[in-house]
Amino acid sequence: MVRFENVGMRYGAGPEILRDVNFALEPGSFTFVTGPSGAGKSTLLKLIFMAERPSRGLITIFGRDLATAKRSELPALRRRVGVVFQEFRLLDHLSAFDNVAMPLRLAGKREDEYGKDVEELLSWVGLGNRLDAKPPTLSGGEQQRVAIARAVVAKPDLILADEPTGNVDSEIGQRLIRLFVELNRFGTTVMIATHDRALISGAKSREIRLVGGRMVEMRGGRPHG
Amino acid sequence: MAERTPGRILPREAGAAPLDLVIGVMAFLAALALGGVLIANRTAESWQAGLMGRLTVQVLPVGAAAPDEEVRGALRVLQKTDGVVRARPLSQTEALALVEPWIGHDAVVSALPFPTLIDVRLAPGAALDIADLEARLKTAAPHAVFDDHSRWVARLKTTAGTVLWSALAILILIAIATAATVAFATRAGLATHHQIVQLLHLMGARNGFISRAFEWHYFVAALVTSACGMLAALAVFVVAGSAEVAGLASVPFLPPLGLKLAELPWLALVPAGAALIAWLTARASVFSALRRIY
Numbered sequence: 001m002v003r004f005e006n007v008g009m010r011y012g013a014g015p016e017i018l019r020d021v022n023f024a025l026e027p028g029s030f031t032f033v034t035g036p037s038g039a040g041k042s043t044l045l046k047l048i049f050m051a052e053r054p055s056r057g058l059i060t061i062f063g064r065d066l067a068t069a070k071r072s073e074l075p076a077l078r079r080r081v082g083v084v085f086q087e088f089r090l091l092d093h094l095s096a097f098d099n100v101a102m103p104l105r106l107a108g109k110r111e112d113e114y115g116k117d118v119e120e121l122l123s124w125v126g127l128g129n130r131l132d133a134k135p136p137t138l139s140g141g142e143q144q145r146v147a148i149a150r151a152v153v154a155k156p157d158l159i160l161a162d163e164p165t166g167n168v169d170s171e172i173g174q175r176l177i178r179l180f181v182e183l184n185r186f187g188t189t190v191m192i193a194t195h196d197r198a199l200i201s202g203a204k205s206r207e208i209r210l211v212g213g214r215m216v217e218m219r220g221g222r223p224h225g
Numbered sequence: 226m227a228e229r230t231p232g233r234i235l236p237r238e239a240g241a242a243p244l245d246l247v248i249g250v251m252a253f254l255a256a257l258a259l260g261g262v263l264i265a266n267r268t269a270e271s272w273q274a275g276l277m278g279r280l281t282v283q284v285l286p287v288g289a290a291a292p293d294e295e296v297r298g299a300l301r302v303l304q305k306t307d308g309v310v311r312a313r314p315l316s317q318t319e320a321l322a323l324v325e326p327w328i329g330h331d332a333v334v335s336a337l338p339f340p341t342l343i344d345v346r347l348a349p350g351a352a353l354d355i356a357d358l359e360a361r362l363k364t365a366a367p368h369a370v371f372d373d374h375s376r377w378v379a380r381l382k383t384t385a386g387t388v389l390w391s392a393l394a395i396l397i398l399i400a401i402a403t404a405a406t407v408a409f410a411t412r413a414g415l416a417t418h419h420q421i422v423q424l425l426h427l428m429g430a431r432n433g434f435i436s437r438a439f440e441w442h443y444f445v446a447a448l449v450t451s452a453c454g455m456l457a458a459l460a461v462f463v464v465a466g467s468a469e470v471a472g473l474a475s476v477p478f479l480p481p482l483g484l485k486l487a488e489l490p491w492l493a494l495v496p497a498g499a500a501l502i503a504w505l506t507a508r509a510s511v512f513s514a515l516r517r518i519y
Contacts, residue, residue, distance in 0.1 A: 075430065102428065106429055
């Protein structure tokens with residue numbers, strides 16, 4: 001599903017944020033990316049959801065080599081990835097319902113096609129009574145759940161979450177992780193970046209650990225190559 | 226389930242009112258300039274049409290009045306000339322009315338020796354041998370003075386051309402300023418929405434989807450604000466036109482300030498142009514922003 005081969009990444013003329021990263025994500029897998037702040041976790045996720053180009057190395061996503069993919073192919077690839085951004089990145093002028101529905105609108109669906117699904121999903125994440133609320137009126141935890149609902153609503157093949165529990169207490173954090181585990185059971189590949197060791201201590205999922213931009217430790221799998 | 230209307234992709238940006246006001250004011254000025262060009266063009270045409278195809282023959286007075294014999298002789302010559310449709314001597318009252326704006330109208334003026342004026346109308350496109358006609362007139366009426374208005378027509382052409390080109394130059398300058406204002410306002414608005422462009426892009430929106438949201442947003446905004454400016458200018462022309470009809474503002478020799486009904490649709494070019502510029506600017510700006518991100 002996702003394959004990194006000798007991937008390096010630097011911003012401009014700055015130092016390398018990622019160095020010689022090699023791994024592969026199998027369909028239906030659940031993976032944590034861990035490491036201290038500044039280790040390159042967010043950059044790794046950005047490379048997967050095609051927000052940045054690698055400085056070197058080869059990235060293959062859904063069987064497509066990104067170095068040779070045409071720009072016109074990228075939107076369709078991006079729509080197969082659901083992203084929970086660290087800072088949520090909700091559209092403040094839209095309701096929770098419209099924020100969650102956005103990926104479906106981008107896929108060309110009409111409101112009468114997706115309305116029921118969006119309402120059910122928001123109820124599932126506990127926001128059935130906040131459909132019309134705008135993000136600035138929601139708490140941090142509620143915004144996070146809207147962001148997660150938006151990431152999963154279009155049933156993407158891969159879900160990426162960057163510090164999805166960073167703004168909530170540990171109890172809600174565990175509930176959110178259970179939500180991802182639930183999605184994973186339905187076959188969605190999940191990758192979560194977090195620096196919270198407590199969050200993954202009880203999990204048996206695969207772990208990719210980054211320190212100083214290098215993969216130094218693995219659990220539940222071996223680095224590719 | 227209650228029927229929902231999907232929310233607008235772009236919010237109405239806070240602080241857009243001053244830019245809307247500027248677009249409205251520029252559209253108002255552009256519509257005034259365009260109306261000015263239409264009035265200048267119509268006036269120039271009417272000035273020329275009023276003198277083209279006409280001649281004036283003056284039979285100068287000998288003593289107190291022009292000799293009737295010479296007036297009749299001149300009329301005979303004119304009526305026998307090919308291309309002359311009508312030759313009519315003006316009455317004393319008509320002649321006095323012509324000079325009234327300059328020297329007034331009282332008993333002293335009426336007592337002045339006046340030439341007899343013969344108004345000659347020519348067939349459209351008639352090619353007269355002016356020298357031959359002048360020679361024949363001199364024979365029939367030695368005190369006749371011939372004026373084919375060519376000197377006046379030439380001067381009026383020059384004046385009308387100057388007025389028209391000046392109005393056009395003003396219109397072009399205002400149109401450029403309006404276009405720049407609309408483009409600036411659109412780009413400023415886009416800058417505030419850069420995050421939305423980036424987010425939609427990362428969520429897999431096609432460039433066309435993002436661009437359409439912006440194009441439509443700024444097209445409508447520019448159309449509405451510039452239409453308000455155009456309507457304000459229209460009101461100015463309607464008020465000026467109705468004042469003339471009421472006889473309140475008509476000044477001799479000045480062109481009419483009101484627009485004719487058939488000329489009003491031209492003003493719609495202003496909001497149409499502004500909306501088109503906003504549309505093109507939004508499209509170019511969004512595609513340019515999208516090209517800069519992966």
